[in-house]
Amino acid sequence: MMWKEKIQPILLASWLNYYALLVRYACRKNIHAAYQHNTYQAPLRRKQVNDDSSQPKYSLKHLLICGPFILVKFKASMDPTITALPRLHASAPNSTPQENGTNLVGWVDESPNRGTQKLISSCCFTIFICTWVVIHPRVCNRKSVAFLHKLALFLKSIMAPELIAVEGLQEWSQSRKMVRNCEKYTEKEFKLVHAFYISMLGLRYRTERGDKVIWPNQFEWLLENGHMEWRFHKSWGLDESDIKDKSSADGTVKMAALIQAAWFVVQAIVRAAHNLPLAQLESMSLSYIPLFIITYFFWWNKPRDIHSPSVINLPQMTAEELSTFEKMSISNLFDNEGTVEQTSYWNVWALTPRVFEKEAEDKALEVEKAAYEAFIQAQYGKEPTGKENLRRDDNDPELGNYGFGDTRASRSCASLPLAFQPKPRDIVVAHWDPDLYGSKIWPLACLFGASFGALHLISWHGTFPSIAELWLWRASGLASIGSLLVFMHFPKVVFRWGGPLTIISLVSPAVYFLSRIAMIGGVFAALRASDPRIYDTYAILNYWIHLL
Structure with a gap:
């Protein structure tokens, strides 16, 4: 079309x-x-x-x-001092309901001014644009899983849009790095749209039991070792026009969504210029817009809502090359080979793993392996040489199970200290890209993340049904800002004791989500007894055009 x-x-x-x-x-x-x-x-x-x-x-x-x-x-x-029809209870511009004797109001029917229904629908529509429309999910084979995955991302973006924006930043950074690495093998024809498509699990290879994901680092390895030639990229399903045809993302729709969000900001500015207060729900809706724009910037070239990946046959390789290729896989949870882990619906909540996570894991494994070898040499005066010295002897009943990956230690390692014992896999709460975390852009990312809670505080002097709700709102807003900054301060957060800082790293996201629940509940609870001036309108605000 x-x-x-x-x-x-x-x-x-x-x-x-x-x-x-x-x-x-x-x-x-x-x-x-x-x-x-x-x-x-x-x-x-x-x-x-x-x-x-x-x-x-x-x-x-x-x-x-x-x-x-x-x-x-x-x-x-237009006379900017009047609305379309005279208001029955016009308030002084800078007065509060308590000062001018006006009672708080609950549900307000539609009138020449706006009513509660219009206020809620306008804010919810803006929030919907800033969450559901901006989501770019990964490629899922099953439609039911695809919808549930998108719904899970939608709930995440409602509760924590900052984390979705950071996810967009990390994916954008990985895709740009992938473009740089692939330039010399593709005559600079490899673009961001290709990198995004591969990063969102759009490229797979056939196996005897189904298909498996080709991860970005694996794709780069195939190009680097000459197993794939870019001139055949159309047969891999990597033609740019084919990817865009499969995608439902459209620049016109994205621009229309941006215009709608911009108009909501204009409305808020005009109200503030004419001393008309914002409802708490409007303040919350405004908070989504900056992060929505940032996320859209990072995902502008990313395909959206693709339900059918490109499945190819791997080129001929030696057994050693195939083993090396498969060991580079970041995760097997997203493969399609019918295992219990791969068919679990819990995967809909999982964010797509990034290459830097695999690199960090491999680096930690190498450090641990080097320490293990140094221990063996110091303990027994001999350095392990090959798999024979590290493989378990099945005839020895006293052997321990120590190792790294598929490697097993011999009986001489039965007295290994606890530091070298096999450890359960860590449950990772958050892991930030080391390149971003150590760059100048990370403080800026934290600042934009804190802007979400800060914009809620536009209603710091807003009217609430009770003093307790007013201070709960204020405390929740401040807590969301502080806890997020603390949470983003840690490069990696895992469920594993590592000292007193572990408590802080794990408590901070819990405080953040509790504060978000309190703020979401507070904006709707406040509508039962609100300042009547939030329903007053300035004339020009009644004559605007919805593009969506």
Whole structure:
């Protein structure tokens, strides 16, 4: 589908909405004038309606023909001190409900000003744009798993959009690194879209029991060792046009979502400029927008909602080369060979592992292995030489099971200290890219992450049903900022005792999520007794165009 065909329905709906709003505004201008002169009558009795020549009168024909020019005239003639219709309980610009004696209000029906339903729908729509629309899930073979995985990412982005933004940053960084590494083997034709496609598990190879993922480091190894030639990349399913055809991501939709989010920000600025308070729900909605824009920036070239990976046959290799290739695999949880771990629905919550995690694991293994060999040499005056000295003797019943990967220690290692005993696999809570963590961009990432909780505090002086709820909101906002900064301070957080700092590293994400739950509950609970001024509107805010 051409881009013109995609954008035509959006433009048509926008113009229809535009003219409908012009007609609505023209009618309300005349009704407002009639209110001022106390001559308003039912619309059916046309001859009794005020005939003040000073008020503009526009027919439908004039609106349709001269719409753009009339809109300019309307904007120039709008009185910024009034709304479309007079408010029954207008408040002083800088006063609170307690100061001017106005009672708090609960549910407010739709009126010439906005009502509770419109407020909630507008905010929820903005949050939806900043979460569901921005999500770019990995490639899943099964549709049920694909939907559940996207739903899991949606819930994560609702609760912790900062972490989704950091995930986007890490994937963008890995993809750029992959492009640099593959340039010399692909005549600089390897682009970000290819790197993203491989990183999101879009390229697989057939096996006897199904198919397995080709990870970015494995793909680079295949190119580097001449097992793949870039001139045949179309047969691998890596043609750029084919990837974009399989993807549902579209620049027009992304731009429309950005415009919608930008308009929500404009509304908030206009309200603040005219001393109209924001609802707590609006403050929370605003908090998603900066992270939404940042995540979109990192994932702009990433394909979206691809349900069918490219499955290829591996080229001919020696047994040693195949073993080396398979050992480079980052994880087998995302392979499709029918194992219990691979078919578990718990995998929908898992983020896609990154190459730096595998590199860190291999490096730790090498350090541990070197320490093991040094211990054997110091203990027995002899250095292990090959697999024979490290392989378990099946005829010796006293052998211990010590090793690294598939390697087993001999009976001479039965007295190994605890440091060299096999350890259970760590449960990793978070692991940041070392290249990013040590770079100048990481403090900036922490700052943008803290902006989410900070923007909630726009409602620091907002009206809440009780003092307890007010201070719970404030404390939760501050706790979310502090706990996130502490959490991002640790390069890796695992469920393993490593000293007193382990408690801080594990408690900080728990505090963050508890504060987020309190803040989400607080914004909706506050609507049962709110400042009535949050429903007052400035005239221009009633005449805007939804692009989505």
